[in-house]
Amino acid sequence: MKFLNKQKSTFNVQIKLKSVYKESLLLYIQFLKFFLTKLFGNISIFTLPKIRKRITLLKSPHVNKTAKEQFEIVYYQTLITIKEPVELKKIKYLFLNKPKSIQLKIKL
Numbered sequence: 001m002k003f004l005n006k007q008k009s010t011f012n013v014q015i016k017l018k019s020v021y022k023e024s025l026l027l028y029i030q031f032l033k034f035f036l037t038k039l040f041g042n043i044s045i046f047t048l049p050k051i052r053k054r055i056t057l058l059k060s061p062h063v064n065k066t067a068k069e070q071f072e073i074v075y076y077q078t079l080i081t082i083k084e085p086v087e088l089k090k091i092k093y094l095f096l097n098k099p100k101s102i103q104l105k106i107k108l
Helices: 022-039 088-097
Strands: 013-019 043-058 068-082 102-107
Touching: 013 022, 022 043, 022 068, 022 088, 022 102
Parallel strands: none
Antiparallel strands: 013 068, 013 102, 043 068
16 A cells, blocks of 8 residues: 655644844745735734843953943744644745745744
8 A cells, every 4th residue: 555645734833933134034024924825815923022132241351340342132033823724845835945044933
């Protein structure tokens, strides 16, 4: 007997996008919104709160502890949920051409 290797369709797929660059994230969300509404229909997009990571470094290596320099990295996040049955192959092909500055997590 031959078994076909089909992936099951799942409900409520959550896609979390994270980036340092807000403009590239917004452009990619517009791209995804256009294609996901055509493919699946019922989607919802939420903007999550931004995450700030602060790093403090001492300027001088010896005595002067008051001379500090601070740096900050801000991560922007969005969450896309698809509320209809989805095959994972369609989603994987859609994310092949994503920008390098965007991190992606898919939760079933």
